[in-house]
Amino acid sequence: MATPPDAVHGPGAPGDAFEVHLSNFTGPFDLLLSLIAKHRLDITEIALAQVTDEFIAYIRAAERDLGTTSEFLLVAATLLDLKAARLLPAGDVEDAEDLELLEARDLLFARLLQYRAYKQLAGVFAERLDIESRRVPRDVALEPHLAALLPELEWTTSPADLAALAAAALAPKPPPPGVDTTHLHAPTVSVREQAAVVVALLRGPSGDHVGPVSFRTIVAGAATPGVVVARFLALLELFREGVVAFDQVTPLGELTVRWTGATQGEVSVQGDFDDPVAVEAVPGEAVHHG
Structure with a gap:
């Protein structure tokens, strides 16, 4: 299946991203999620077992980290629940159980959209961090005409003044005034x-x-x-x-x-x-x- 021209991979996507090869779709996994979110691809037509097998081979070949594996497991579980909910017939709702399944389907679809939004935002952050990491602060001496404007430092404190300040700081503090407690004992009234x-x-x-x-x-x-x-x-x-x-x-x-x-x-x-x-x-x- 050819990749649609309006598909967006998201900022900061690596060049060796995980790709799936199905009978009705071939392309990056993020693009597959985008098509499902835009209702351009029916989740019931996706062979999730085949997607899982390809991802296992992908992480074994490249020795991916645990974060990548956990991220895929979360999305795969959401897709599996969404596919199970979509298998419910779209006819009239006959009982409360069918209504709960429909609500669960909508909830799973919302979770998929939320995951896609967080992933795109993480890409934006990664791109900004990469750009800002290339910035180098200017570290130069003060220009001569500005250095000439600085006033000369005049030291007016004598050693005797420093000794007096040190003696005042290190002198023992007087004890706090005592509290008179005679007013707490009222005379006895007969x-x-x-x-x-x-x-x-x-x-x-x-x-x-x-x-x-x-x-x-x-x-x-x-x-x-x-x-x-x-x-x-x-x-x-x-x-x-x-x-x-x-x-x-x-x-x-x-x-x-x-x-x-x-x-x-x-x-x-x-x-x-x-x-x-x-x-x-x-x-x-x-x-x-x-």
Whole structure:
């Protein structure tokens, strides 16, 4: 079979490329792939077994590398799958299995086109590398009229200056400043002491009930978050003793506390926070009622 005049072998193709000799085609293997891709040659008319035998003889005669063999095996496997898929009758699709075979045929044809594109691109890269390898950079001295424009080097650093710089660079570094950790240890806040403050606030200065007091007011005079927590725990202990009551009109609303215990006398606060102790109202405690 004569080679078509519009066939393209791709850039960088070697002169001793693998050729096939079939009953319906004689020429380079790349040209065979090109004709199959352009639908000018039916894959079902190609004797792939004969192509494989000729390639085996080709690599044995020239002792080709493993890359050439692997490349041919990939293309041959694709052609074999494509030929098997093309043997499916082109009639109506009767079931899902036939549809899958048709989709596989299209996929194999796409793989063949993809291989051809990569091969041509590799040829372009090879040609560019060959051209660029012939380029030689210009390596000459600076021209005299340009060398005359360079300023004279003036060395102004004395040996003493160099010694001072070296001493400063090699001098031991001072240790980093220490970190003060005293702020990490907050003073302990006594729950029983804060309970006395809460009792004095709820009872009032004269012992009569001052009415509901908001929790915000109870912790308003707290100097630290620890005092707020201690007063909250004191309220829980007083509630367990039954001397205070909590009111909250709406969910997440303002929490108010009412004194329900005796107006005078000591209040026993027992808990896990401090030792059991009888708490009295702290006289003279400055509080703000809310």
